[in-house]
Amino acid sequence: MLERLRYLRLLAWCGPVFLFVFIVFWGLMGHNIPPFQPDVPAKVIGDYFRADANLIRLGMSMAMSFTVLYFMWGLSIAKVIEYGIEKDNNILSTLALWGAGLTVVPIMVSCVFWLAGAYRPEALDDAILQLLYDTAWLLIDMGYMVTTVQMISMGVAFLQDKRAVPLVPKWLAWYGIWVGFSFVAEVLMPFFKSGIFARSGTLNFWVEFFLWFFWIVFVTTYLFSAIKRLEAEARGETAQSRDTAAAGVGKAAGASA
Amino acid sequence: MSALFALPITRAWLALVIATLMVFALVENDAPARLATVAIVLIASFKVRLVFLYFMELASGAMPWRLVAEIWMGAVTLLIVGAYLITPA
Amino acid sequence: MRPPEATADARAEDTHSLTGQRKLVGDEGVWFFISADISMFALFFLLFMVERYKAAALFEQSRRLLDPALGVLNTLILLSSSWLVALAVHSARAGQREAVRRYLTLGMLVGAGFAVTKIYEYWHKISSGITLLTNDFFMFYFALTGLHFLHFAVGMGVLAVCLAKSRSDAMDEHFVVWIESSGCYWHMVDLLWIVLFPMLYLLHAA
Numbered sequence: 001m002l003e004r005l006r007y008l009r010l011l012a013w014c015g016p017v018f019l020f021v022f023i024v025f026w027g028l029m030g031h032n033i034p035p036f037q038p039d040v041p042a043k044v045i046g047d048y049f050r051a052d053a054n055l056i057r058l059g060m061s062m063a064m065s066f067t068v069l070y071f072m073w074g075l076s077i078a079k080v081i082e083y084g085i086e087k088d089n090n091i092l093s094t095l096a097l098w099g100a101g102l103t104v105v106p107i108m109v110s111c112v113f114w115l116a117g118a119y120r121p122e123a124l125d126d127a128i129l130q131l132l133y134d135t136a137w138l139l140i141d142m143g144y145m146v147t148t149v150q151m152i153s154m155g156v157a158f159l160q161d162k163r164a165v166p167l168v169p170k171w172l173a174w175y176g177i178w179v180g181f182s183f184v185a186e187v188l189m190p191f192f193k194s195g196i197f198a199r200s201g202t203l204n205f206w207v208e209f210f211l212w213f214f215w216i217v218f219v220t221t222y223l224f225s226a227i228k229r230l231e232a233e234a235r236g237e238t239a240q241s242r243d244t245a246a247a248g249v250g251k252a253a254g255a256s257a
Numbered sequence: 258m259s260a261l262f263a264l265p266i267t268r269a270w271l272a273l274v275i276a277t278l279m280v281f282a283l284v285e286n287d288a289p290a291r292l293a294t295v296a297i298v299l300i301a302s303f304k305v306r307l308v309f310l311y312f313m314e315l316a317s318g319a320m321p322w323r324l325v326a327e328i329w330m331g332a333v334t335l336l337i338v339g340a341y342l343i344t345p346a
Numbered sequence: 347m348r349p350p351e352a353t354a355d356a357r358a359e360d361t362h363s364l365t366g367q368r369k370l371v372g373d374e375g376v377w378f379f380i381s382a383d384i385s386m387f388a389l390f391f392l393l394f395m396v397e398r399y400k401a402a403a404l405f406e407q408s409r410r411l412l413d414p415a416l417g418v419l420n421t422l423i424l425l426s427s428s429w430l431v432a433l434a435v436h437s438a439r440a441g442q443r444e445a446v447r448r449y450l451t452l453g454m455l456v457g458a459g460f461a462v463t464k465i466y467e468y469w470h471k472i473s474s475g476i477t478l479l480t481n482d483f484f485m486f487y488f489a490l491t492g493l494h495f496l497h498f499a500v501g502m503g504v505l506a507v508c509l510a511k512s513r514s515d516a517m518d519e520h521f522v523v524w525i526e527s528s529g530c531y532w533h534m535v536d537l538l539w540i541v542l543f544p545m546l547y548l549l550h551a552a
Contacts, residue, residue, distance in 0.1 A: 202389075
């Protein structure tokens with residue numbers, strides 16, 4: 001059973017790599033931490049695309065290339081749930097897996113809109129550039145539910161761990177469930193061009209994104225220790241089954257003696 | 258029936274109802290606005306305390322959650338009363 | 347071995363651990379969730395009071411369009427519903443299945459009154475042309491009470507699950523922890539409204 005854990009650690013490392021790329025290329029190069037306030041004039045957005053075209057092209061092409069790593073990280077978690085916790089069915093691990101995979105969609109696709117704005121900005125109206133910027137943010141924010149599904153199914157699964165010391169502590173399971181629910185506030189984002197519910201607002205940007213960031217960090221930490229523990233359990237089982245087989249042989253030998 | 262009313266949670270509920278009616282009375286009369294409003298917020302704080310200590314049974318300790326509750330109550334009360342008092346009319 | 351009646355009474359108030367110190371009511375994970383949730387609301391309270399400071403006249407003018415009587419009614423409804431659910435928890439500790447079901451059902455029925463009042467309030471405002479886009483005050487009013495209402499709805503769902511479990515589950519320690527946790531969540535919904543009501547409806551500009 002040790003064999004099926006083989007690639008999990010590699011997959012788990014995809015999480016930190018994704019986070020690094022996301023912050024540096026999408027966030028800093030893409031001028032998304034925080035995004036432009038929705039009520040700035042279109043000219044500000046237009047000027048931004050024209051002035052920083054190459055930086056945006058680099059940022060977004062790298063971001064798009066590495067987004068899939070979030071899915072790979074999610075696969076590692078789903079497998080830990082499947083091999084380590086689930087008994088009767090694999091519904092929660094499947095939800096967690098698809099949630100992670102589908103999260104790639106709003107992130108990757110929204111990047112193409114920023115990229116498109118930076119591709120030939122000199123040929124486009126400020127209003128068009130603003131539309132591209134707005135579309136990207138609407139997609140990345142309003143796609144929240146796929147990530148919520150991932151977070152809640154993970155939390156519910158972790159809570160079902162029957163070990164004396166669970167693979168993932170209860171507080172982190174609940175934290176994920178709570179953050180997953182809190183994303184619902186994004187529903188208000190399309191209605192506001194300023195204030196706490198706007199895309200750049202205290203709630204819908206700063207709070208929500210930081211909550212998600214810390215969740216990824218905490219989960220990854222426990223993911224590595226969970227993989228280690230599952231490997232130890234697998235080795236323990238292997239030793240046990242070897243002993244049982246040896247005892248069986250010994251018994252047979254003794255019986256025939 | 259009397260056993261029901263002897264319970265701490267029932268007595269807490271009665272206190273909560275009375276406190277709520279007191280708030281309503283303060284709303285309806287012509288007491289000076291600032292005083293009445295601060296009183297209302299302090300009564301609300303007292304009510305939250307009753308819910309934490311009796312309904313959620315934090316009265317006898319259960320750390321660190323008792324501490325979390327106390328800090329939250331203190332911070333929220335201070336925030337609302339303080340911000341209210343420094344806000345210009 | 348204690349005689350049966352004494353066991354029932356002892357279990358009824360047996361929220362003490364072996365050392366005599368009262369243990370936490372409900373599952374610790376739920377308390378983490380509750381702490382996170384009330385912290386989020388505290389942030390909302392802060393944001394509201396900051397905006398109120400910046401636009402006191404507008405907030406006062408808008409506040410007067412709200413009906414405090416409905417707010418008081420909602421408070422009394424949630425308080426009573428909380429009390430009934432607390433009684434259900436108390437009954438669960440004593441292993442009294444029928445009492446648990448009775449109090450949970452009553453608690454949910456009374457709680458449902460909150461939904462009726464809220465929906466009426468919202469309908470009344472919206473049909474008068476006031477929505478969450480009307481001004482900053484009403485943005486907070488609808489967003490905060492809306493978010494609270496969402497919590498209320500989830501709470502009703504949680505209580506419904508408890509009711510279903512009380513039908514078939516054994517009245518054991520596991521069930522007690524479940525109903526205690528659900529109760530704590532419900533009390534959180536109650537206490538959040540206790541703060542929201544005066545903050546939104548009753549801060550009379552001096």
